[in-house]
Amino acid sequence: MDTIGNLPAGSSNVGVVLAASGISKTYKQGVWPFRRRNHVLEGAGLSLNRGEIVGLVGENGSGKSTLMQILVGALPADAGSVELHGSMGYCPQRPVVFERLTCDEHFELFGVAYGLTREERRAAQARLYDDLDFARYADERADRLSGGTLAKLNLALALLPDPMVLLLDEPYAGFDWDTYLRFWGMVGRRRESGQAVLVISHFIADEERFDRIIELREGRTAPK
């Protein structure tokens, strides 16, 4: 597969921030002679434009998380290409945090990893604590957070560098109603500033919140 590259400057797809095509992925399971091949993706593709909120739906096991991990570069595809214009943030389905670090320490660590200055990181951190309403857990260790607060930290860490493209794998599964509404408020502000968001979603009720919905079925993507 082509490595993630930047779309060329002056590309005719001026509004496109992420473009993937021909993505295929087969998982091999078991050992010979019982080896089984699971063809999860067979030529899937999608594109995201500036200021677009796109939903990715499909039944359980259809390959949504697999596709998202390939888009973000966390998993190699067998075939296909992914082109990215700008920075990307990713919020995985299962939080990737360090049990013994506090929320504040996570922001500090991720700020360094993203190359933010201390001032940039502090300003973004304060805004995220406020937007997601979890500043009171700043000094709490990750292994002592509730599932919902852990999900807030997971989302906040993806948002910390304010990426052009945000990929979210079922980000609000553990959120209460107030946090769910705060989440969509944040997504709406990103749309207004021209950033793009791709969300794996299971809730039919969410459909009206998206500009477009893409369905993954039998390894391929199609507009819903």
Ligand SMILES: Nc1ncnc2c1ncn2[C@@H]1O[C@H](COP(=O)(O)OP(=O)(O)OP(=O)(O)O)[C@@H](O)[C@H]1O
């Ligand atoms: N690391 C792996 N090794 C082998 N098989 C895998 C692996 N990860 C996923 N699979 C299989 O690939 C298929 C697609 O899984 P994936 O998690 O991408 O689906 P999904 O659409 O995100 O599912 P869900 O809606 O349940 O979260 C499933 O059959 C799953 O069992």
